[in-house]
Amino acid sequence: MDRAPGLSVRLKLTLSYAGFLMVAGALLLAAVWVFLLRYVPDIVQTPRGIQTLRPDLIRAFTPAAAAVLAFLLMFGLVGGWILAGHMLSPLNRITHATRLAANGSLSHRIHMEGQEDEFRELADAFDAMLARLEAHAAEQQRFAANASHELRTPLAVTQTLLDVARNDPRRDAGELVDRLHYVNTRAIDLTEALLLLSRVDQRSFTREPVDLSLVAEEATETLLPLAEKRGLTIETSGDIAPAIGSHALLLQMTTNLVHNAIVHNLAEKGTVWITTSVHAKTVVLTVENTGEKLSPQLVSTIVEPFQRGTGRIRTDHAGVGLGLAIVKSIAQAHEGTLTLTPRTDGGLHVTVQLPAAPPQADR
Numbered sequence: 519m520d521r522a523p524g525l526s527v528r529l530k531l532t533l534s535y536a537g538f539l540m541v542a543g544a545l546l547l548a549a550v551w552v553f554l555l556r557y558v559p560d561i562v563q564t565p566r567g568i569q570t571l572r573p574d575l576i577r578a579f580t581p582a583a584a585a586v587l588a589f590l591l592m593f594g595l596v597g598g599w600i601l602a603g604h605m606l607s608p609l610n611r612i613t614h615a616t617r618l619a620a621n622g623s624l625s626h627r628i629h630m631e632g633q634e635d636e637f638r639e640l641a642d643a644f645d646a647m648l649a650r651l652e653a654h655a656a657e658q659q660r661f662a663a664n665a666s667h668e669l670r671t672p673l674a675v676t677q678t679l680l681d682v683a684r685n686d687p688r689r690d691a692g693e694l695v696d697r698l699h700y701v702n703t704r705a706i707d708l709t710e711a712l713l714l715l716s717r718v719d720q721r722s723f724t725r726e727p728v729d730l731s732l733v734a735e736e737a738t739e740t741l742l743p744l745a746e747k748r749g750l751t752i753e754t755s756g757d758i759a760p761a762i763g764s765h766a767l768l769l770q771m772t773t774n775l776v777h778n779a780i781v782h783n784l785a786e787k788g789t790v791w792i793t794t795s796v797h798a799k800t801v802v803l804t805v806e807n808t809g810e811k812l813s814p815q816l817v818s819t820i821v822e823p824f825q826r827g828t829g830r831i832r833t834d835h836a837g838v839g840l841g842l843a844i845v846k847s848i849a850q851a852h853e854g855t856l857t858l859t860p861r862t863d864g865g866l867h868v869t870v871q872l873p874a875a876p877p878q879a880d881r
Contacts, residue, residue, distance in 0.1 A: 535598030756794030759801035779807035809865035
């Protein structure tokens with residue numbers, strides 16, 4: 519935005535300091551003058567006769583007052599300029615850091631020294647913002663690289679299948695069509711997952727009262743055939759858990775969690791536990807499952823887009839690597855948190871904590 523040039527803040531502060539000092543000096547001189555007029559007699563009796571003092575007092579006081587005001591003006595301008603520069607030096611550092619960030623350098627930090635004050639608080643908040651922006655930019659770069667890789671894979675497979683079919687016309691067309699259909703389906707699933715993730719990050723959805731316990735039951739009923747096919751048991755329990763958000767997104771979040779718990783479970787006789795609970799200001803959805811033992815290091819990475827744990831690609835319901843990333847984004851879009859911890863006996867313990875709906879919203 520183009521703006522007309524104006525006075526600098528330092529000059530404005532200098533003029534303000536000098537002006538305040540001049541006003542204070544003028545008031546002080548006025549008080550002295552009133553004092554002199556009140557307590558110094560206008561006419562006195564001298565050996566030479568009656569003599570008027572006021573004209574002499576005016577002639578003596580006026581040059582002295584003018585000199586004092588001139589001194590106060592110079593002192594206010596010089597001292598105000600120095601004082602304003604000292605006070606604004608932290609702001610100059612913040613401005614410099616802001617310009618570096620605007621030019622793309624997110625690694626710069628202010629690291630302001632000194633005791634806690636308004637400038638120190640602003641600098642610390644700016645440093646924290648730069649740290650979050652740097653982490654977000656790095657995450658977006660990794661996401662773009664991984665998404666490009668994941669999208670390139672089905673395209674490359676499709677190209678290979680078409681090349682083989684072209685070079686070998688006698689090859690079974692039915693097998694080729696089946697493999698192309700499978701690869702194309704995974705590419706569509708990946709594209710839809712990327713679109714959903716983008717929609718969640720933009721938070722372009724309507725908020726309404728949602729009962730997490732009903733959402734959990736709906737997701738369980740949808741995925742129950744898959745669990746039965748794998749010989750798994752799903753146990754649901756808990757209280758009515760009223761939240762505020764998008765029913766479709768919260769259902770997608772819960773479905774992803776339950777699907778993840780089913781797919782990454784024991785080969786047989788595994789269990790999935792789904793519970794909901796209500797606390798003072800939050801509602802909690804918990805999904806646990808049996809499975810292989812997971813290290814804390816692995817658990818800390820599987821929420822990243824396209825990060826898959828042991829055995830996640832080779833299963834017939836492996837997904838596209840965005841399930842838990844979508845869960846995390848949906849939870850954050852609803853001002854909630856996602857916590858993953860490995861279970862001691864194997865498997866994963868996932869907790870989603872969301873703000874509880876106000877009483878009037880649940881009526």
